[in-house]
Amino acid sequence: MKKYIIPALAIVIFLAGLASLMLPFLPFGWLFLALAALLVAPYFKFMRRFIGWLAKKDNSGIVKKAGGKAARLYRWAEDEDRAGKLETIIEENSDEDGEEKSKEN
Secondary structure, eight states, X not given: OGGGHHHHXXXXXXXXXXXXXXXXXXXXXXXXXXXXXXXXXXXXXXXXXXXXXXXXXXXXXXXXXXXXXXXXHHHHTTXXXXXXXXXXXXXXXXXXXXXXXXXXX
């Protein structure tokens, strides 16, 4: 039963993000959309690529932190496979960014 909570939560967050984009006094639209993408990344290949791209572009480590928290959420839902997928996506793309920085120095 817990496995269905995360996709339902992602849909609610996605809809909240769309509503926030439409209403100018709610400035969290893009944040909600990115969070929903992070939650559904283990389900869809195109979202995995998008999260990987975000992790590469992120210099502050926010995507890596959020990915870790989302993986913990998957573990709470007893879905170890998707938690591992999400961690792999984040780690592979974060490490490449770190290697490129060390090569530049």
